[in-house]
Amino acid sequence: MTKQVQTLDHVIIRFAGDSGDGMQLAGDRFTQETAAFGNDLSTLPNFPAEIRAPAGTLPGVSSFQLHFADHDILTPGDAPDVLIAMNPAALRANISDLPRGGDLIVNTDEFTKRNLTKVGYAANPLEDGSLEQYHVHAVPITSMTVKALESFDITRKDAERAKNMFALGMLSWLYDRPAEGTLGFLKAKFSGRPEIMQANVAAFQAGWNFGETTEAFSVRYEVKPATLAPGSYRNISGNTALAYGLVTASQLSGLPLFLGSYPITPASDILHELARHKRFGVRTFQAEDEIAAVGAALGAAFGGSLAVTSTSGPGMLLKAETIGLAVSVELPLIVCDIQRAGPSTGMPTKTEQADLLQAMFGRNGESPVPIVAAASPADCFSAVIEAARIAVKYRTPVILLSDGYLANGSEPWRIPEIASLPDLASEFAFATPGADAGAFQPFLRDPATLARPWAIPGTPGLEHRIGGIEKADVTGEISYDPDNHDRMVRLRQAKIDGIAADIAPLRVDDPDGSARVLVIGWGSTYGSIGAAVRRVRNGGHPVAHAHLRYLNPFPPNLGEVLRRYDKVLLPEINLGQLALLLRGRFLVDVISYNRVRGLPFRAAELAGVIEDVIGHA
């Protein structure tokens, strides 16, 4: 049977099922197939913090949304075009996001009376007409998977577990995805259990064949590869990009990498990834707590390592005292805060941008710390290299802000040429035994950067003592002198402020210069704001967009940029933290737009907000 092929410019698919249904894996594999095909893409995994919430319940629903297109895209999409619901709970939790006319693929086997009751369906929605506004594809995924695996010597439970591969096979056929990558992945993943491997491969192929033969799907879709800048590409998540950025910074600087970390969602994957790369001389230390993790990193920094600690908001609180010590002793330290919804434990697997003021001010005394924020999953790579550059050059802790959305989301990444990366080795040097006699001055600053010498143990003649007590300017001896303290407070601040001259000015995207409204953002809202700005421009309204990578110090032209526009709109996934800083620093009456739902902004929502502001400008 030859099916009609319809060409689309983009598709948004959401896989949804129980936490144990393997939806993250199916979504991840579909993403890899899509990446290999050459589409641009963006993903949004969304899963509960509980490892296995009770099966079939609403809290146990896990989903994975993928947006792929034949052109460059910025977000995982506002609403799915296609929803795959593996059980009634997944349907109930996600159906309100599916627009009228959307495709709904349901696993009918799970729509039992018991499962329906569990999530409050009085009647079966597949039968009561409540889904009439959608294109429903009713597929008995579980039973067809089990039937396809009859000849395998595996348990029924193992056979049922392969249903995510059946669904993946079906979707891979429907969107004409290359299957080789997934087949190779299954072979490698289950290499020690050949029966399970073959069963999963068979389930995938059964799903593919079902798509081809069934009348449930009358149309097959194609989304042509995107036109991206020439180069070699891979798909990458934010945490992987961040870990690779750290290995790269270590190689570029010639400094051995030391990571002190304590497991915490959503940062743990950085520890997991770096622990694999011992060939690069990477030392990973899973500490007894967040405090020891940053403490060990600071100890390694004293010894001349490129020292890093990775955590999320609650861990940042615990590390605050040690970051303050790093400010005082002026040693390089990279602190990666993968923000999540707070306060307290909050929603560990959900995203938020509400640690900005903590990063800025969350220490005692005047303790300025540079802050760099990544804008997209792939951008975590270059953002953390930049954090490393600032840390080693200025001998200061640097906070790198990412968040749960960037950490777990993924997008295509043009793999950089090594030669094109910054030469970190030229940005710093360890202090060497001085030719001139006389005592070593551990706080004699470089006049250009105001950085103090990085004199590591083992260097003869530079023996010195540092600590958290106030030090005398130049000599570093303990000092309680009032004027010295005032001078040191100002010197530490001036050192950080001076970094503004060493970073890229803020670039404004204002194509014809006619915009009167500027939308400014920072961190992971880059994609949502960018997509919203495109919509507004397509609607004929000029609007300018600028995105801050440096939150401390700000780029030197920020004040001028803010004052250039009649109105400045600042969307943040917090209650206006950057807005507070911009108003305080520049006396510009920034318009805040804030939603804190644990999810990225929707582009359509932001477009509406921008149009409102333009309408009143």
Next chain:
Amino acid sequence: MPEPNGRHNEGNSSPRLASLTLVPHAADRLTAKDFKSDQEVRWCPGCGDYAIVAAFQAFLPELEVPRENVVVISGIGCSSRLPYYVDSYGLHSIHGRAPAIATGLASSRPDLSVWVITGDGDALSIGGNHLIHALRRNVNIKILLFNNRIYGLTKGQYSPTSEQGKITKSTPFGSLDHPFNPVSLALGADASFVARTIDSDRRHLTSVLRAAADHRGAAFIEIYQNCPIFNDDAFAPLKEPAASAERLIRLEHGEPVRFGPGASRGLRFGSHGQLEPVDVAGADPGTLIAHDAHRDDPSYAFALSRLDTADFAHIPVGVFRQVTQSSYDELMADQIAAARRHSGPGDLAALLAGNDTWEVH
């Protein structure tokens, strides 16, 4: 890894202390004076810390390592000021965290001799967690816990080693806390080297420092230290020469344990595994123990640590336990070396590319 100025052990055949096998050998013989910094010492007159820092500075030349390869890391408290007075690399850090900071340094720089200076509040209250984990990991650091059973720097509150009922500013009706026995705690954390000594007995203190330096891995030393201002004479019963000979159970590996008047007392195991002091005369000589610090099972050393009594009737000092285990930095370095042996050094371009790439032309 920053190389220690190219100076390793090659060509030097003198036996090295075990903790220093990867630390360069000093070209010149150093003296105590070489380890004295130009900083004015700011402890109270009569403080036990003076004796300890003097013994420490006098001992350091015995390491036969260059001054620049010695690092002293401390937390917060009176004792934690010590790094300022030692002319080497030093880091006076934050309250309780010195073992964690030292762990990062020692595990990334095996060419350094790393010493941690801490007190009973620093190590056992706010930093208790870091202490036990540094010990169980067997990081190659030497931890000197100055135990004066009081908070000195905050002016006299009770500490986690103060006796129950202690009257202090924060406990005018007597403290309610049951004290820690630091040696028992360290043994409970499976520390591979545990010792106790006294500030006023320089010879004994130095011998314990030497034994600690000769141990590759974590070494824990409790030093009874007098605070003349807030807890004077806390250890007075051990300090009169005559009394101390009777009260102190001086542990010497391989030697029969003897103490009391005229060395008339010994130790034997009781029916529940506890150690009991007995009169040597009249005891079955076969039941009297000789000290064995190398027992793999820490129960014996723990039983020794439980001989302490509040009235100092008998207190063991010396090395309770010293067993050989791989140290954390060695294990970490071994994993890196094994990964490189197996797959070669890292190839950055290959790492970034991964296995699933596609080309856009």
